[in-house]
Amino acid sequence: MLAATSLIILDYRQNHLESVRDALSVVAYPLQLIVNLPRTVGTWVDESLTTRQTLQADNTGLRAQNLLLNVRLQKLATLESENMRLRELLDSSFKINERVLIAELLAVDLDPFTRRIVINKGSRNGVIEGQTVVDAHGVIGQTIHVGPLSSIAMLITDPSHALPIQINRNGLRAVLVGTGETDRLELMHVPNTADIKVGDLLVTSGLGGRFPPGYPVARVTAFLPDPRERFAQVAAEPMASIEQSREVLLVWSSAETAAGDAPCAPDDTSCNTAPEGSATPPAGTTPTPGSP
Amino acid sequence: MLVRRNGGWIIVLSFVVALLVTIVPLPGWAGYLWPEWVAIVLVYWCIALPHRVGVFVGFGAGLMLDVLVGTVLGQHAMGLSVVAFLSQKLHRRIRNFPLWQQALTVLLLIAFHKLLMAWVNGFTGQPMHGALYWISPLVSMLIWPTMFLLLRGVRRRFRVT
Numbered sequence: 001m002l003a004a005t006s007l008i009i010l011d012y013r014q015n016h017l018e019s020v021r022d023a024l025s026v027v028a029y030p031l032q033l034i035v036n037l038p039r040t041v042g043t044w045v046d047e048s049l050t051t052r053q054t055l056q057a058d059n060t061g062l063r064a065q066n067l068l069l070n071v072r073l074q075k076l077a078t079l080e081s082e083n084m085r086l087r088e089l090l091d092s093s094f095k096i097n098e099r100v101l102i103a104e105l106l107a108v109d110l111d112p113f114t115r116r117i118v119i120n121k122g123s124r125n126g127v128i129e130g131q132t133v134v135d136a137h138g139v140i141g142q143t144i145h146v147g148p149l150s151s152i153a154m155l156i157t158d159p160s161h162a163l164p165i166q167i168n169r170n171g172l173r174a175v176l177v178g179t180g181e182t183d184r185l186e187l188m189h190v191p192n193t194a195d196i197k198v199g200d201l202l203v204t205s206g207l208g209g210r211f212p213p214g215y216p217v218a219r220v221t222a223f224l225p226d227p228r229e230r231f232a233q234v235a236a237e238p239m240a241s242i243e244q245s246r247e248v249l250l251v252w253s254s255a256e257t258a259a260g261d262a263p264c265a266p267d268d269t270s271c272n273t274a275p276e277g278s279a280t281p282p283a284g285t286t287p288t289p290g291s292p
Numbered sequence: 293m294l295v296r297r298n299g300g301w302i303i304v305l306s307f308v309v310a311l312l313v314t315i316v317p318l319p320g321w322a323g324y325l326w327p328e329w330v331a332i333v334l335v336y337w338c339i340a341l342p343h344r345v346g347v348f349v350g351f352g353a354g355l356m357l358d359v360l361v362g363t364v365l366g367q368h369a370m371g372l373s374v375v376a377f378l379s380q381k382l383h384r385r386i387r388n389f390p391l392w393q394q395a396l397t398v399l400l401l402i403a404f405h406k407l408l409m410a411w412v413n414g415f416t417g418q419p420m421h422g423a424l425y426w427i428s429p430l431v432s433m434l435i436w437p438t439m440f441l442l443l444r445g446v447r448r449r450f451r452v453t
Binding site for chain 1: 308311312315316317318323324326355356359360361362363365417418421424425
């Protein structure tokens with residue numbers, strides 16, 4: 001009893017026990033893999049039984065999509081360089097280069113009262129605590145416990161999660177908190193007179209230093225100013241398909257990369273850099289966005 | 293006096309299975325109905341073999357549960373050691389109860405465990421949960437007779453002493 005109490009206090013107050021947790025999480029990893037096994041087998045069977053026709057159809061579809069995305073990327077590249085040039089003129093240090101790593105969700109259920117997920121990448125792959133987790137559409141959450149082989153991420157819908165955002169349209173800043181429901185987030189402390197419209201896109205503001213700026217997070221679904229209250233009620237719906245995505249991306253913002261964490265092993269094939277054309281930095285080096 | 297010990301791996305295996313079942317992915321509503329498997333298995337072994345399974349086993353199992361579920365390290369360890377201690381103390385009495393009275397005792401033990409969990413959650417700043425939080429002790433109570441008979445069958449089949 002005493003031991004347990006002191007453990008709780010040590011872990012909660014001082015984070016001294018990360019090494020213990022790491023060691024135990026290595027033992028726990030096989031258990032998580034076993035639980036994940038049925039789905040792995042299911043996916044494998046599914047993949048090996050797809051017909052040639054479906055594969056061909058998929059292939060054509062993906063080709064077309066790739067072409068489309070490439071066209072957009074071209075435009076983005078010019079816009080990005082223009083943006084960087086303008087920012088250089090303004091002497092502001094804004095970094096677009098970010099390293100990403102693809103991680104897979106383990107089909108593991110944690111406490112039903114919290115919104116957390118387990119992913120199959122850990123400190124071996126350079127994952128660090130407090131790292132941003134995104135999917136194709138927006139921010140999902142951040143890592144809270146990083147073990148050697150797997151880590152636990154807290155979703156933005158978790159009731160104890162808060163995230164600094166700004167409104168894409170006008171740059172208004174606010175804090176977005178989770179409610180525990182999968183499709184509802186709330187904006188805290190927004191004055192009744194704030195310029196918010198239903199359908200506004202909320203992006204990470206980068207304040208607070210945890211999340212890199214500029215990632216889409218949610219879309220406003222309801223704005224209810226109430227003259228009797230000090231603040232308006234603002235509900236938003238996450239952009240990311242939080243409950244459906246199987247693969248997630250872990251993002252290192254440039255500052256974290258610069259801090260000396262070698263982000264991935266050289267032989268790790270799943271470790272990619274953000275689509276930056278020729279500016280792909282080798283593992284461990286710092287992208288220097290300001291230099292020509 | 294030499295006490296023969298037999299089938300320790302069965303005990304370990306039962307805990308491993310309980311841990312696995314705890315983290316099996318479930319649809320949302322089923323998550324709330326999921327009983328406290330590890331606590332049930334622990335109570336059974338504490339009643340059946342109090343000289344082998346006790347506070348330390350409860351502590352270890354709880355620690356594993358903490359790591360698996362991602363709670364504060366020591367939270368489940370504390371709860372389960374208390375459960376193990378109580379059921380070990382009461383094992384003579386619980387053993388002689390008919391099944392439904394045993395189930396009621398299990399309800400109390402697991403509800404106490406959940407209460408401790410809720411306290412620690414409160415201390416560490418997690419938000420409070422509603423009435424749904426207290427369903428799982430009830431489900432654990434309902435499932436106890438089955439689990440008891442199952443685990444007793446396993447114990448006799450493999451002669452765990």
